[in-house]
Amino acid sequence: SNTTDITNIDPSRVRVDPDIINELGYNFTDGCGLFSKSLAIKVQRSHNLDYLPCLLQIRYQGSKGVLVLDHTLDSEEWDVVLRPSMIKFDSDYDVIELVNLAEPVVGVVTRQTILHLNYLGIETETFLDIQLECLNTLYACELDPIANDLLLSVDGTQIGDYVHNAAEKGVTVKDEPFLRRMINQICFKKSRTLAKRGALYIDYSRIAIGVADPTGLLQYGQIFFQSSNFKDRNDTQIHTGNLVVTRTPGLYVSDVRVLEAVDIPELHHMIDCIVFPTNGPKPHSFECAGGDLDGDIFLIIWDERLIPTYTEDCERILPEYKSNASDDHQFDLEEMCELVKHTFTTFPFENNVGSIMNSFLAFADKHGSGSDTCKQLANAFTYSVNFKHDDQIQELTFDTPEEFPHFLFNGKGYKSESVLGQLYDAAELYNEENYMEYDHEISRDETIATLYEQLLPNISSDIITILEELIEEYKFVIRDYIESVDRQSFWDLFYSNSYFLVIFRQYQKRYQQLIQSNST
Secondary structure (H helix, E strand, C coil): CCCEEEEECCHHHEEECCCCECCCCCECCCCEEEECHHHHHHHHHHCCCCCCCCEEEEEECCEEEEEEECHHHHHHCCCEEECHHHECCCCCCCEEEEEEECCCCCEEECHHHHHHHHHCCCCHHHHHHHHHHHHHHHHHHHCCHHHHHHHHHCCCCCHHHHHHHHHHCCCCCCCCHHHHHHHHHHHHHHHHHHHHHCCEEECCEEEEEEEECCCCCCCCCEEEEEEECCCCCCCEEECCEEEEEECCCCCCHHHCEEEEECCCHHHCCCCCEEEECCCCCCCHHHHCCCCCCCCCEEEEECCHHHCCCCCCCCCCCCCCCCCCCCCCCCCCHHHHHHHHHHHHHHHHHHCCHHHHHHHHHHHHHHHCCCCHHHHHHHHHHHHHHHHHHCCCCCCCCCCCCCCCECCCECCECECCCCHHHHHHHHHHHHHHHHCCCCCCCCCHHHCHHHHHHHHCCCCCHHHHHHHHHHHHHHHHHHHHHHHHHCCCCHHHHHHHCHHHHHHHHHHHHHHHHHHHHHHC
């Protein structure tokens, strides 16, 4: 993970407290320590935050994990409290590095979670309704400024910057054909993601890092969760009542938990992270797909339509790994090189995660995610993602289906009538009915030059003529490039080829120079 340096921490201001482990061997603070308010203030200043951070995902010396804000540490003159579970190796590098902070992130329900919730009684029609809401929001981005901001904030490209810069100059997505088609393509790609991956954005949900309760007040079956507004971190909501909590990827139905959110005044400073209790038969983080608290993220849903009336008992148990090496074994350079070489040459052929996942989705499609076959695949998947802990690697055998549902491979396969099959078909139909295919032409009454003639009435006719010539030249260069690479979509190039962006910026710069010359 990328990190940024925060500050040097004097080792004398760092202590190690024991992990909270119950009599069954389950660790309730696995990867989670504490930090002081004075350190929080340093982070706030160094990262120009308008709020005091309550959570730091860090690297320090040979340790890694998550630290939770504890106001009592300042009076005790401690800056950091580590746990043995956080310490991976010895190091004297005393700079604390920041990996992540607690931030509001909208939740996404994946295929596995959809199958589990459906198995637990959530109707297929409910998921279809939610998907329609997602698609409507995406396509509303063409005309709705609020939805547009949301889309561009998660787009991951530089297009958002261009659109916002244009808007500042009075050019809106609604009025400008080039920008409108650009946004339309982003919407199409994201809606295709909904169809291909079966992922649903849930308005009443968040993805948050899990932490251990520093107060010890939460009881087994309870959580504390306070979410903030995307635009205003100080606008928060403390959730109470039943919430769905899970983690991806989780192949057991019991990876979906329904926990009671309660209001604990001593935890009001904890925002955009989910706080788990430190007591009970098993940690709730572990019950959610075997998670821990060193930076794992959890999905929290408070949409009442998606909260099942019952859940299954947790089937996960602590794995037992066999080790051939003693804890104090030191690898020499030759051994380490051989180990790295062996890993990189054999792992691609021994990695069964993808095959197990596809087999699970296929069997769950016909028999439900709680079927015996799916449970066996869940066992195999759990071992496959954790085999690195076992020196005596077992040979995995698991059932594979004779055929796969059509939603897994872009419509190829048998016609699935399950919740995932219906979601796939509904998304595909919606896209066909709503997507405006780019035809490589902009009509004369919609030309960019005409638009700016309306927006800038004082622009000279000579500049208009030059602009129209520039537009035609721009379109000619792009079309010539499209034909040379034999691509079907003009807009695919916009996303996948830097050469296109170079051309675009060259003409954009020339256009801006023309506008500036006219204004002077």
